[in-house]
Amino acid sequence: MKRITLYILIAILFSSCNDMLDEVPMDFVSRSNFYTNEIDAQGALNGAYDATGPDFYGITHYLMVELHGDYLNGRGSQAPISIMDQVLNQQNIGRCETNWLTLYRAVNRANAVLDNVVNIEDITEGARTRILAEAHFLRAMAYFELVRGWGPVPIKTKESTDLSELESPRMYESDVYDLIIEDLLIAEKDLSEDIGAETGRAGKWAAKMLLSHVYLTIGEWAEAASRANDVINSGKYAMVQVTEPDDFYKIFASETSSEDIMSIHHSETSTSTIPTYLHRGSAYPYNNSSTGYFAWLPDMNSFIGDSWDTNDLRKQFNFYEKYQDSDGNWVSLPSTVPVLMKKFINNADGLNIYSVPIYRYTEAFLFYAEAACQAEGAPSDLALERLNMVKRRAYGYDLNTPSPVDYPSGMSKDEFVGTVLQERAYEFMVERRRWFDLKRTGKVKEAFAAVGKNIIDERFFWPIPEDEINNNPAINQEDQNPGY
Template sequence: MKNIVLGLIIIICFSACDKTLEEVPKDFVSKSNFYNNEEDAQAAIVGVYAGMQSDFFGMNHYLMTELHGDFLFGRGSQAPITIWDQILDQTSIGRCASNWSSLYATINRANAILDNVPGIDDIDADAKEKILAEAHFLRALSYFELVRGWGAVPIKTQESVDLSSIEAPREPESKVYELIIADALTAESGLGEVEGQTGRASKWAAKMLLAHVYLTLENWEAAADKADDVIVNGPYSLVEVEASDDFYKIFAVDTSTEDIMSVHHSETKTSGIPTYIHRGQALPYNYSSSGFFAWLPDTNSFIGDSWDDNDLRKDFNLYTQYQNAEGEWVPLPETVPMLFKKFISNTSGQNVYSVPIYRFTEAYLFYAEAASKANGGPTALALERLNMIKRRAYGYDPNTASPVDYSSGMGAADFENTVLQERGYEFLLERRRWFDLKRTGKVKEAFAAAGKTVIDERLLWPIPEDEINNNPAVNQSDQNPGY
């Protein structure tokens, strides 16, 4: 009887406290007590940027895009990625699954912004428009990575909050690109200037994304127009170069005039890139005690003897000797006689550079390629803008004719190959080469020139097993060939 009475007392007490129990909790964040004001919206968009992780969607994605290039080999556990005449091994398939998850996590965070921020009243109208535009940009950027890596992919434009909302079939690439363009155009119209935060999207970053997408879709005139807009009207300028180390100014965290958008690193925010490309304590490039030197240059490719030693980018990108702990310069061992150099650590073992998403140099090369394609051959301006990048590479004034200029009279095919070669030199280790070869249809040609064979199945990455198992609209028959 005592227990029954005690139970009744407890029930009565809790019934009397209904209003207390219904109070919105203040000690943790949930959807019910978030998205109330501008501070919440700003915190949410920072969370979307955080989804890009340390190096433009994370090191797994960075190494998969880089190690699918024709100019390098992987070492250790990353060696199988660069065996191009075989299907990916299980470890690399797992890396692809991690990349897929990271991209869709970023998309879901962007969708949460787009679903919830429009309903916030306590927010400045301009701030709201900018935050929504940033979400559109980051969603477009994520889908651009997905469609180029995996082909047809599920499209999700609303926040997934539970398992009931994950069903989505693979959509044709054309439909994915429609969403990317729509998002990027919305971003372009809603974003403003950089405002000192080049790690965040601006209208110029949106224009560069559009130029890149249009180039990939062979919409040559639109690509040329967007690139030209950035060149003529953007607040950027080419960094002056007289010696190879001057190129480091391009990747400076706060002072580069070429930085349209990038992932920044500082003494409190580290990146794995120096660890992957350098030996341990390879001064002055890597001050860390660890170093995998897992990405090895292939001198049988376009970065070998055919690369002119007078091109300052060659010495900036590659090295054959380093300083030991005593400060003596020693050659790299015969087994690994050359390493990549572009990204380095500082004396505290941290990183003080930016990993580019888009930089001003690329606008010139976007324009040169697109304008030539649109006109059936290089125009005078297309040739001039290509030459501006080459002149700078040799230490000349980009705006003045030089002895290294490409001459007029090149046909359309030769000009396209020349632009592709300049892009290879300019954007080494910047996540461009593999997708450049894919979109120009030159994967097998470039790999053959480097003495390698690549199978068709490697042109797309595997759909993760988790997606096949958990998404009712995707099954094994939807898997990319060979996996």
């Protein structure tokens, strides 16, 4: 019996499997005493949120997305991920399998909420509507990662509870996006406009941000601009003002900030593993832990090197060349790894209490600028102004006042869209954006050529897990993505 089948069978028979391969979480399998009231419904929803993990579907998904970008190189076992002129090796094919299973576990938990909460009697209608809307959002978010990573994927809209429900064919990408949009329109309508400091869960504005992102990805420009504009004009958020590089920690090194639309929050007792992959061990003040892989290495031959203006405070914020040793002396990083990244850190001064962003307010301005330009055929004054507001903040200028670093008017549509793409690269470094931005804009090969790398077409989509092919009757080896 293959691995997926074995784990699902264990889950069904014993309701106790905690392994990440378990697609039927133990929270949901006992229906005789569950799904009876509002507390149960909220508990099921919390289980669906838990599937996102501490680092947005787990560190394995995070690293696979990041190391497909053009400005990072993997180190150690992750090095082959960044060698884009060959298919993934077996170890990293295994990482793709982990990500597939993690995302479908998230889908299944959301489906469990949607299937069962509708039938609960002891619950207010307001709570039911909210919980179902959040589940629709979570399912959409998981499918957005799946379709962008693998292309056509199986669509599951009902909870899997036994082996007879494994059969599901790969569906066209357009069908997957139809489901994502259907889910998000429900979420947009039914989610609360005000979730206060609870930015770890979805509200209306997070739904609009995800909708804008989806519409941008599939080229529905007017819809993308409209949703981003709604968020900008909501009055709920504000960009954090920056005057020196470490001011950016006000965005990340806190439980919430004025531009936090949705994020995964961490504390000293609930930490992320992202810093472990960015830093050396005991590299104070960036990593107080003795563990450090420094496995995501910045490629200074890319756009983050000499071509990036050093007056941009984001450059100073994102990189460091020296750290303090155990005696408090500042020492240079070794010549083999002279620069590391410091957006996400872990130290003894409390700065490890930070958020891993899912969506932040600044992105709405760049969503709008790009989408409005595409929709209108040229950059409007408003699109240019919103792009410039992001750049002004990066240089420490007042957001609403013209500055010496403003981008000029008169750009063509293509020039403007390329400028927005570059601004996104600076703004959202190590935030899971660059690879998918390059893919959706058709700029992958151009960007990799700029850093002296070739990329083969087989690397545009990740391999379907062999166990899925072996155990899903609706999929066979002919359905595998090219190269695998």
